[in-house]
Amino acid sequence: MNKKKDRNVIIGIALLILIVTTLHFSTPIHSVFYHDIYDRLYYIPVIISAFFFGIRGGGTVAALSGVIFFSHLFFQWRVHEHMDLTGRYLEIMMYMVVGILIGLLTDLERKQRRKTEVAYEQLKDSFEKAKESARLAALGTLAAGIAHEIRNPLGGIKGAMEIISDEFAPSHPKYRFVEIINKEILRMERIVGDFLGFSRPQKPVLAPDRINSVVRSVLDLCNKNLSKNHITLKTEFGEAVPSTCIDTNQVKQVLLNLILNSIDSMPEGGALEISTHQVEDGIEIRVLDSGKGIDPDEVDKLFEPFYTKKQNGTGLGLPISRQIVEQHGGSLTISNRSDSPGTVAVVRIPLNVSCEGGV
Ligand SMILES: Nc1ncnc2c1ncn2[C@@H]1O[C@H](COP(=O)(O)OP(=O)(O)OP(=O)(O)O)[C@@H](O)[C@H]1O
């Protein structure tokens, strides 16, 4: 209920109590018939408040009505000693009983309604997710089909180009175009490979390996790229990080994706920090950059397939990375850093995984 509506109801209840009380105090005691009616009029604010504010509202207004009515009886009726007030005192008890009972029922009904609403939201959510995965599955099948069809002729073009390339020495005036063709063929190969990788994910082949050495070997690959982009590297390898069952190549692919994203986010240079730690039930790899960070409107889209802001991006880097990490039973999250501008990616890989059984 909104605050304005609450306030209006409270004012209404107060007015009702005021009217009933005025009627009580202004009607002569011997008009017993009218007083019998007014006694019962207090039930109206009691019931309304119990209905709107539950047991607290019902109880409070019942107590307030009781106190007012009691003072009325005490000051105006008590002097008439011949009158039996037992029935009227019992009425006060009844205000409390009715206020509390209706309030209790209202609270119970509201709790039940909230539960139903939550269940409904959950159901809707899972339905949305099911729809989304059906949509992605259809998209994946389509992309896989197209990628597959492109891969074969692309292989032919690549083979033919290798032969033609031999004809062009670097000094040849058209050598530049041959280079462009070869570069674009590689790009197409990467896109097609990414599509196929995403739509037909390979089950990880688990073997024990040390995360620290996996991270080091990826950094060795990236070092040149980092210095070329004026990016300084800071690492912190948790000494206690144990060996765990992973698909080394797949985890390398994830780290490479994250590092390349960080590099892309710092076109003017910056700082990259990579750390590994053992956490409660797994290993955490954190990749922090001092780049431009994530815009609020893209937070929900980062892991959507094909979402990219880059001219040459496929938008499959993060979805594939998450898919790989989740197939290891872990999680991948990306968010803006809280301490300074930039992004933090957190990869969690569980430790309780057997290399044979997998996850
Ligand atoms: N470290 C980061 N800093 C800022 N934005 C990021 C970062 N990582 C990802 N993003 C945003 O998320 C988008 C999607 O990333 P994703 O890796 O899935 O695809 P991509 O990098 O655009 O393409 P590809 O991986 O094929 O090169 C990026 O285009 C970028 O806008």
Ligand SMILES: [Mg+2]
């Ligand atoms: Mg990427």
